[in-house]
Amino acid sequence: MADPVDRAAELNEYMQEKQLEAARVKGPEVHATGYCLNCxxxxxxxxxxxxxxxxxxxxxxNNRRRGVR
Known part of the structure; x- marks a missing residue:
């Protein structure tokens, strides 16, 4: 049986993976700057x-950079 430290490490790794997945799906948050973000x-x-x-x-x-097609 895993001890509490092992379970905490597994949970931490799982949460980090989920946060990375969410960030990839959401993409970069962009705000108006007063200039066209492209040109x-x-x-x-x-x-x-x-x-x-x-x-x-x-x-x-930007989707290409994130690996989204």
Missing amino acids: GEDMPNNQRWCDADCRDDWEKV
Whole structure:
């Protein structure tokens, strides 16, 4: 039978794996910066991309980095 330290280590490893999985699924949280996150064009305060093409390009690049297809 496993002792309490072994069980705690297993639980800790399990929780870390679940947190990593959740972070991969969620992806990066991005906020408006005043510039298009893809091409750098000046943007109004609450916009992140200047158009749908920039948004799509940005998502393709960032999803590829995370291993999502």
